């Protein structure tokens with residue numbers, strides 16, 4: 048019998064199932080991709096990798112796409128890992144590096160996840176995708192869907208940075224603002240999914256995005272000469288990047304590419320929105336939503352249990368940093384010549400805090416993840432009116448209105464330059 052190259056296993060009940068485009072198990076756990084690692088080992092070695100050109104698809108055999116023709120790529124991955132000697136000296140750590148994820152297409156690391164997720168949409172013949180997002184996932188879906196000829200429907204919190212809203216439109220997505228937060232956007236999609244024919248590519252709803260983020264961990268080991276750092280400081284929203292990198296370290300260990308201890312994960316969130324940081328620290332009930340409108344603000348992470356377990360088992364910790372600390376860290380990165388998003392800067396703020404209190408010691412080698420660039424969050428004065436809805440019912444009624452386009456607010460109809468890009 049033909050053995051599949053990859054399948055799914057539940058991170059909670061351990062149940063296995065054949066590969067499908069769902070990351071939810073009946074038990075409530077997350078389904079993650081498992082690979083036939085013997086097959087991977089025959090096709091891929093560090094030597095083979097060294098001969099392949101820069102792209103996250105260099106790790107092709109460790110990504111769950113069957114056919115090369117399905118791959119939707121815009122040049123994602125192979126981002127630089129650069130040393131930060133001045134910071135190293137200032138903080139007194141053995142080594143500090145930053146992984147420059149802001150250099151990905153669409154200016155954020157979300158490109159990795161959507162390159163895989165949209166490739167899977169192509170492979171499985173899906174033509175209409177929707178995402179609820181704080182912004183960067185939405186623009187990544189919009190770009191990759193445009194590349195693939197798939198229609199993208201993005202639902203963003205009302206206070207999403209204006210530049211990102213217009214970025215999504217620039218890629219031709221249907222854009223709708225939702226009264227509330229990211230989980231309200233996700234709920235609207237679930238309510239309308241069947242009627243609209245949307246495939247929901249939200250966090251941990253399908254297996255591709257975690258696999259794409261896994262490539263950050265694979266690249267990190269390769270860039271350090273097939274070793275792993277002591278500490279990874281990661282700006283955490285839903286936590287799928289932590290899940291992805293944890294998978295990367297396990298798979299590389301099983302392949303014999305790296306040995307030794309896996310890194311301790313540090314989950315950084317912004318004060319006022321720290322459900323994961325609080326859970327990791329052993330507290331509960333921190334689902335408040337007063338943090339700034341960035342990718343860190345995810346009051347109801349889809350699988351907090353798994354992220355908490357991974358961080359704890361790694362010997363890691365969590366830290367909540369203030370808006371002021373993040374702003375100071377953006378200046379700190381700037382002084383090193385680096386443009387950082389609030390999320391990326393939060394990792395520097397977290398490092399400073401943990402070095403001060405001694406959790407990170409002088410012998411530690413630390414890697415920060417700068418997940419997006421500063422420009423995405425700059426004040427945006429261009430007129431960007433958009434429909435704001437509170438529910439799927441409201442969305443549906445607007446869609447049925449004479450303009451027939453919920454992305455086209457009636458009040459914006461006459462303003463030149465204010466129209467969203469037409470839907471496909």
Ligand SMILES: Cc1ncc(COP(=O)(O)O)c(C=O)c1O
Nearest residue numbers: 183284285286287288342390418
């Ligand atoms: C720039 C940026 N950094 C970090 C995150 C959080 O990522 P994760 O969902 O992997 O925790 C997001 C999510 O929106 C983001 O946009």
Ligand SMILES: [Zn+2]
Nearest residue numbers: 057060072074
């Ligand atoms: Zn299960």
